[in-house]
Each structure stands twice: as structure tokens, then as C-alpha cells.
Amino acid sequence: MKIGIVGGTGDIGEGMALRLSPLFDVMVGSREQEKALATCTMNRELLRKRGKECSLTGVGNQAAIDGADIIILAVPFKHLVGTLEGLHGFEDKIVISPVNPMEKRDHFTFVPPPEGSAALLVKRLLPQSARICSGFNTIAANKWKALDEDLEYSVPVCGDDEAAKREVMGIVNRISRLRAFDAGPLAASCMVEALTPLLLNIARYNKMKDVGIQFR
Amino acid sequence: MKIGIVGGTGDIGEGMALRLSPLFDVMVGSREQEKALATCTMNRELLRKRGKECSLTGVGNQAAIDGADIIILAVPFKHLVGTLEGLHGFEDKIVISPVNPMEKRDHFTFVPPPEGSAALLVKRLLPQSARICSGFNTIAANKWKALDEDLEYSVPVCGDDEAAKREVMGIVNRISRLRAFDAGPLAASCMVEALTPLLLNIARYNKMKDVGIQFR
Numbered sequence A, B: 001m002k003i004g005i006v007g008g009t010g011d012i013g014e015g016m017a018l019r020l021s022p023l024f025d026v027m028v029g030s031r032e033q034e035k036a037l038a039t040c041t042m043n044r045e046l047l048r049k050r051g052k053e054c055s056l057t058g059v060g061n062q063a064a065i066d067g068a069d070i071i072i073l074a075v076p077f078k079h080l081v082g083t084l085e086g087l088h089g090f091e092d093k094i095v096i097s098p099v100n101p102m103e104k105r106d107h108f109t110f111v112p113p114p115e116g117s118a119a120l121l122v123k124r125l126l127p128q129s130a131r132i133c134s135g136f137n138t139i140a141a142n143k144w145k146a147l148d149e150d151l152e153y154s155v156p157v158c159g160d161d162e163a164a165k166r167e168v169m170g171i172v173n174r175i176s177r178l179r180a181f182d183a184g185p186l187a188a189s190c191m192v193e194a195l196t197p198l199l200l201n202i203a204r205y206n207k208m209k210d211v212g213i214q215f216r
Helices: A011-022 A033-049 A061-067 A078-086 A120-127 A141-145 A162-176 A187-195 A196-204 B011-020 B031-047 B059-066 B077-085 B118-123 B141-145 B164-175 B185-192 B193-205
Strands: A002-007 A025-030 A057-058 A070-073 A095-097 A102-104 A108-109 A131-134 A152-160 A177-181 A214-215 B001-005 B024-031 B055-058 B070-074 B094-097 B101-103 B109-110 B129-133 B152-157 B179-182 B211-216
Touching: A002 A061, A002 B164, A011 A033, A025 A061, A025 A177, A033 B094, A057 A061, A061 B118, A070 A078, A070 A162, A078 A120, A095 A120, A095 A162, A102 A196, A108 A196, A108 B185, A120 A187, A120 B141, A120 B211, A131 A187, A141 A162, A141 B070, A152 A187, A152 A214, A162 A177, A162 B055, A162 B070, A177 B055, A177 B129, A177 B193, A187 A196, A187 B011, A187 B109, A187 B129, A187 B193, A196 B185, A196 B193, B001 B011, B011 B024, B011 B031, B011 B141, B024 B031, B024 B070, B055 B059, B059 B164, B070 B077, B070 B164, B094 B118, B094 B164, B109 B193, B118 B129, B118 B185, B129 B164, B129 B185, B152 B164, B152 B211, B164 B179
Parallel strands: A002 A025, A002 A070, A025 A057, A070 A095, A095 A131, A152 A177, B001 B024, B001 B070, B024 B055, B070 B094, B094 B129, B152 B179
Antiparallel strands: A102 A108, A131 A152, A214 B211, B101 B109, B129 B152
């Protein structure tokens, strides 16, 4: 199974590639292929030092979509529409949105688009056959990259295509000690996306770092 | 310190009284004082069987406000406005809103009032000197009542009055193994209230019961 990361050289994308590439074939996409190649070289080195094999290919964002079965949109909300408008080929593919629409005022606030959530916005912009799920919304970039730490978090996954959702949950459950939870249809993704500004507020007001969640 | 529970004979209020009355003086309020007295008798009996002393007084909702320093609004969202319209005397008191505005469609959805959250609606309805916090939003009624179980959950608390928020967090931290977290100003309470429909969806779609959260 090939996983393509659109925005794979960003903070989150880079960490995702580190955790995913020992388990799956990962295509790291970027607007500039050179940056993607550099990220792959760096990640390969980091993993080799830990004695881990990995499968990493640095490509442009479009090639990451064309070459993969599952695509992760590791893009900040403010660049989501612009990024998707320049790309195509999402037909029949599983597309994972970890995107959280939020703003920092004096505190962090969930500010969804008119569709209700970033995942629903993705659904509107992509072809109808794209199998969209939200997932990985609440894992901080630093935690993705902290390879010596277990990721002991719960990961809510939303989606309207049950088979796609099961596949995404299966991927989640293979990464470190993440545990996937079915959080319902894509229409319920707003409540998942609202978790991230909440967790950023918890971190800020309690002097913590990279706060995550567990359901129990 | 006296805690008054408006709606103290409802599902949540009854359980709160069970957990709070061995620690604090609790005034269980109800629209009908007889119901409040019956709840107190039942709770006293349940606690006595476990060898626990408690301080419980059954009163009307107005008397629970008048007699207490801290008031918990244990009222479902749909009855919140109606209940508050019939009550007064909130001046200078700490008022805790555990209320979650939500609807069950095919899944549970956060449906906030125009103010942005139930806590902000409470703020608009009560006198300016009332010191409003949101808190206890995500603890399920069954868990409040399950006296043989520890409550190992995180409890986000929002509020604009820092001293009131610290006091509420202190109360939270005395109950079982609950741990309070400052979740920012009252304007951030929408993200806390949205947790409950999320947790209900997690329970529903993963065949779980009374799901709670931990920040970590």
C-alpha cells in the first residue's frame, strides 16, 4: 500500500513520513520536488541511525497523488483550498484530512468554513468518488517526530465510506501505540477538528507541551 | 463551602450530589422540594452503606441558590433558559455550567446557541456579577453514580474570573481522581461543550459505554 503525503515537507508531514515510512511505502510530496528529496534524505538518515528500514520517495505533490492509493493532506487550513485547486487525480482514492481550521486570538478558537469542517470542505472540492476521511487531527508535529517516544493517543476517524474508514483506522492502529476510534460520518468531523484548538488552549493555560487525548 | 445543585434530582445532578456530599455541604435543588428530599434520602442511604458521612439538604431550586456559595446548573440544555428565567439571586456567586447544547440526528452534533456556547448563554442571562465557569461537561451520569469506580478523567474548566476558575478547579481536583485543566476564557467553552457529542459518537460507533477523556 502506497501512502502519498501532500505537504510532506511541512512540520506535520515530515513527522508523519518518519513514522509511516518504516511501515508503508511513502511518497513525500511537496510543491518543490527538491525539498521533498531533502526531507526524504534527512528522514532516511534519522531512521537508519535507529536501525530502521524505510521506504521513502520524494516527489511533487501531484506525483504523490498519482502514485499513491491513500493520500494525506498535510496542509495548514489556510493553504488547503489553494493547494487542492492546483491538483487533480483524487478519483477513487482514499483521502485523509488531518486539517484543523482554527485561529489564534487571545486563545485558540475553532473557526470552521461554511461547509462545517475542513473535511467537509475537502469533500466539496474533490471529485465525488474520492473517499474522504478525517484523521490524525490531534497529533502534534513534535510528537510525530519524537521517534523515541511512543504515541499513546486516541485518534478519532470520521468518514462516509465505511470501507475507507476501516482502512484508515487500520493504518492508525499500526503506528506506534495510536488507537483508532470510529467517530461517525464526515458530518461529525467538526467536533474532531475542534479538539485541536482545545488541546492548544489546554497546553497554553496549563504550561504543558504537545497535549494529546485518550478516550477511556 | 456550600454547593447548590439546580436540577439536583436529574440524572447528572443526582450523581454529582453523591460524589460531592461527602466532601462539601450540598444543597440538592429541584422544582419540587419533595423530589429533592427523596433524592437526599436515597443518596444518604447509598453513602451510609459504604460507610460514608455526607452533608445533603433537599430544597427548591431557589433555596439551593440562596443558601449556597457555588451553584451548579445541572439542567439539560433544552430547559436551561426556562429554568434560569424563574430564578434569581446569582449575584456574586460562582455558577458552574456543565451544560452541553447538542442534538441527536443520525449522530450527535454540537448545536450551540447564538452566543456560541451554553456557558456564554448563561453569562448573558445572569447578572454581571455572577462568576460563571464551565466545568464537568464530559462526565457521564452513570460515572457520577458508580461510587465503586474511580473517576480517572480530565476536566477542562473555562471562565473569565480567574479566582472563581481556581476555586472550581480546586473542587474538581478533590473529587475521586478527576484532574482539572484550565481551558481558557468562557469564550473557549464552545470547544469544551463540543466534546460531549464527540464522546457520545465515540461510544455509539465503537460499542463503548460512558466514554470520557484524558489529556496527556
